[in-house]
Amino acid sequence: MTTASSAIDPWPSLRNSDLGCQRAIRLVVHGRSGGVVPESLIELRKSLQQRRQSPVQLEVLTADAPPVSPEQASWLVPLLLWPGSHARADVPEIASRMQREGADVSVLPFLGAWQCWWSLVAEALKPFAVPGAVLVHHPLSSEEADRFLLQLSERMGLPLLSFDHWFDYQQSHPESRPLMLALAPNRMTEALSEAGPVPPLLDHPLIRQGLIDLLAALP
Numbered sequence: 040m041t042t043a044s045s046a047i048d049p050w051p052s053l054r055n056s057d058l059g060c061q062r063a064i065r066l067v068v069h070g071r072s073g074g075v076v077p078e079s080l081i082e083l084r085k086s087l088q089q090r091r092q093s094p095v096q097l098e099v100l101t102a103d104a105p106p107v108s109p110e111q112a113s114w115l116v117p118l119l120l121w122p123g124s125h126a127r128a129d130v131p132e133i134a135s136r137m138q139r140e141g142a143d144v145s146v147l148p149f150l151g152a153w154q155c156w157w158s159l160v161a162e163a164l165k166p167f168a169v170p171g172a173v174l175v176h177h178p179l180s181s182e183e184a185d186r187f188l189l190q191l192s193e194r195m196g197l198p199l200l201s202f203d204h205w206f207d208y209q210q211s212h213p214e215s216r217p218l219m220l221a222l223a224p225n226r227m228t229e230a231l232s233e234a235g236p237v238p239p240l241l242d243h244p245l246i247r248q249g250l251i252d253l254l255a256a257l258p
């Protein structure tokens with residue numbers, strides 16, 4: 040992937056809307072215990088803000104307090120891979136809170152719903168998609184999530200396995216190698232770090248730059 044704004048506009052419907060000047064961006068991220076933010080997400084925010092020359096904030100779900108809403112209109116962008124409770128409940132509540140504070144905010148679908156995102160991930164992980172490779176994801180429990188994972192497995196051309204089933208699976212499939220579907224370092228990536236060389240997604244230069252390109256292309 041080169042730049043998201045070259046050749047194909049990833050946001051044609053937004054581009055055609057009357058949005059006025061370029062908006063600020065608030066990225067919703069999970070974070071670690073106590074609101075700690077992995078360095079890869081901090082660097083993503085800095086690079087995106089420098090590229091857009093407009094405010095980019097991080098709203099960390101594990102933090103005690105949210106950032107102050109920007110004065111200008113903003114995009115609320117959930118950097119969440121899965122259709123779990125954070126995407127279904129926390130993000131709408133964040134948007135409602137910002138609106139109660141007087142903010143002009145528009146909400147984008149969660150990252151895992153972007154087709155262009157999974158195309159980017161598939162391209163970056165292609166060299167690692169060897170026989171025995173298994174995509175390992177955060178545990179989910181809903182019919183909606185099951186449908187989502189089935190479609191994603193078909194799209195990626197690899198089996199998907201919940202992290203809580205990985206170690207049992209590995210016992211019966213010793214040749215298996217995990218490909219971790221996590222944006223940034225977390226307990227899952229740390230637990231699987233000795234099982235394979237694949238880092239969190241934002242540690243892949245192609246994925247990191249591709250995501251910056253997509254976000255920078257927002258009006």
